[in-house]
Amino acid sequence: MLFGNATGNAFVAIPRSVEAQWRGERHDTRPGRRPGLSRAARYGSVxxxxxxxxxxxxxIAAVSERAQDASWISLALAACVIVGLIAQLATQRKEGFVNRxxxxxxxxxVILGVTAGILALVAAAR
Incomplete structure (x- = not known):
């Protein structure tokens, strides 16, 4: 789509993807174009x-000794970060990568922090 001035001279070319957004289409439907991630894929990877x-x-709560809980919790968080990076890169979509x-x-x-707090209370009660 081209926009121009009153004399008919075109001076701005609007890409088709922007034009599709103006019409309210969710994604580019041309062959070879991938639609955005579905809601299930976005939330499933998280x-x-x-x-x-x-x-x-x-x-960790079932197997580790109470003196080593903090070490195992930190290793579990590191594993979650690495697997999280892999899971988000596996979606092959840059849109929303940082948010996901x-x-x-x-x-x-939060999950591992609550677990660490509970395990600390259990260790203190002994």
Whole structure:
């Protein structure tokens, strides 16, 4: 689509993707173009890291000695960060990458932080 002045001289070419956005289309439907991530894919890649953090927290609580809980919790968080990077890169979409990664790591941090607090209270009660 070209825009021009009153004399008919075109001076601005608008890309088709911008034109599609103006018409309210969600994504570019031309052949070879990928649509955006579905809602399930966006939230699934984040929730998978939260599930990993929860599983690691349960394993740490069940198996580790109380004196080593902090070390294992920090290793679990490092594993969640690395797997979170891999999961977000596997989506092959740059749109929202930082937000998805931040949500993944923040959720894992909260889950493992609550677990560490509970394990500290259990250790103090003994």
């Amino acid at each position: 929730a998978a890291i939260w599930v990993l953090a929860l599983v690691l927290a349960i394993v 990664l931040a949500a993944s790591v923040s959720g894992a941090f």
